[in-house]
Amino acid sequence: GENVEQHPSTLSVQEGDSAVIKCTYSDSASNYFPWYKQELGKRPQLIIDIRSNVGEKKDQRIAVTLNKTAKHFSLHITETQPEDSAVYFCAGTGSYIPTFGRGTSLIVHP
Amino acid sequence: EAQVTQNPRYLITVTGKKLTVTCSQNMNHEYMSWYRQDPGLGLRQIYYSMNVEVTDKGDVPEGYKVSRKEKRNFPLILESPSPNQTSLYFCASSLLGGGKGRNEQFFGPGTRLTVL
Numbered sequence: 001g002e003n004v005e006q007h008p009s010t011l012s013v014q015e016g017d018s019a020v021i022k023c024t025y026s027d028s029a030s031n032y033f034p035w036y037k038q039e040l041g042k043r044p045q046l047i048i049d050i051r052s053n054v055g056e057k058k059d060q061r062i063a064v065t066l067n068k069t070a071k072h073f074s075l076h077i078t079e080t081q082p083e084d085s086a087v088y089f090c091a092g093t094g095s096y097i098p099t100f101g102r103g104t105s106l107i108v109h110p
Numbered sequence: 111e112a113q114v115t116q117n118p119r120y121l122i123t124v125t126g127k128k129l130t131v132t133c134s135q136n137m138n139h140e141y142m143s144w145y146r147q148d149p150g151l152g153l154r155q156i157y158y159s160m161n162v163e164v165t166d167k168g169d170v171p172e173g174y175k176v177s178r179k180e181k182r183n184f185p186l187i188l189e190s191p192s193p194n195q196t197s198l199y200f201c202a203s204s205l206l207g208g209g210k211g212r213n214e215q216f217f218g219p220g221t222r223l224t225v226l
Contacts, residue, residue: 032213034213044153097158098215099155100145100152102152
C-alpha cells in the first residue's frame with residue numbers, strides 16, 4: 001500500500017514566523033493531496049487540498065505545493081498565530097485508500 | 111446538518127467485555143472507515159468499507175470487527191477488548207472511496223476508550 005512520511009514530527013515557531021511541513025508519498029497513482037488540522041481534543045478537519053494537475057494552491061495564510069516528480073508536497077503557513085497551534089496531517093490517496101502521515105505538532109509561541 | 115456521529119464518546123471497560131462503538135453518517139457517503147489514534151503514531155486505519163456489505167482490513171485490524179449492513183452505519187466491534195486497545199478512535203466517511211476526484215474525509219468526534 002501507500003507509504004506516507006511526514007516531517008517534522010514537532011515544529012515550534014514564534015508568532016508571526018512561517019511554518020513548513022513536508023510529506024513524501026510512494027504511490028505514483030496518488031492524485032489528491034489533502035491536509036488536515038486537528039486542534040486539541042477535536043476531530044481532524046480538512047484545511048486545504050490540491051489535485052495532481054496543480055502545482056500550488058493558496059487560501060489566505062496557508063498554501064500547499066506539490067512536486068509530483070519528486071513525490072512530495074508541503075504545507076506552508078505564513079504569519080503564524082497562536083490559533084494555528086495544532087496537529088497537522090497529510091494524506092496520500094493511492095490505491096483508493098487514504099493513508100495518513102504520522103502528524104506534525106505545530107506550536108506557535110506568542 | 112451534515113455530520114458523522116459516534117457513540118459513546120467516552121468508555122471505560124474491563125478486559126474481555128464485548129463492546130460496540132457506533133458510527134453513523136447522514137451524507138450518503140459510500141466510503142467509511144475506522145482509525146485509532148495513539149501518541150506519536152498518527153491515524154492508523156483499522157477497517158474500511160467501500161459500500162454496503164463490502165469491508166476490508168486496514169493496517170491494524172487485529173482484535174476488531176466491523177459490519178456494513180446499511181450505508182449510513184459502520185459499527186466497530188471489540189469482541190474481547192484488551193488493554194492495548196486503549197486508544198482514541200475516529201470514524202470517518204467520504205463521498206468517493208480514495209483517489210477518485212476530491213475525497214475529503216469527514217471525521218466523527220472521536221471515542222476515547224480505556225480498557226482496564
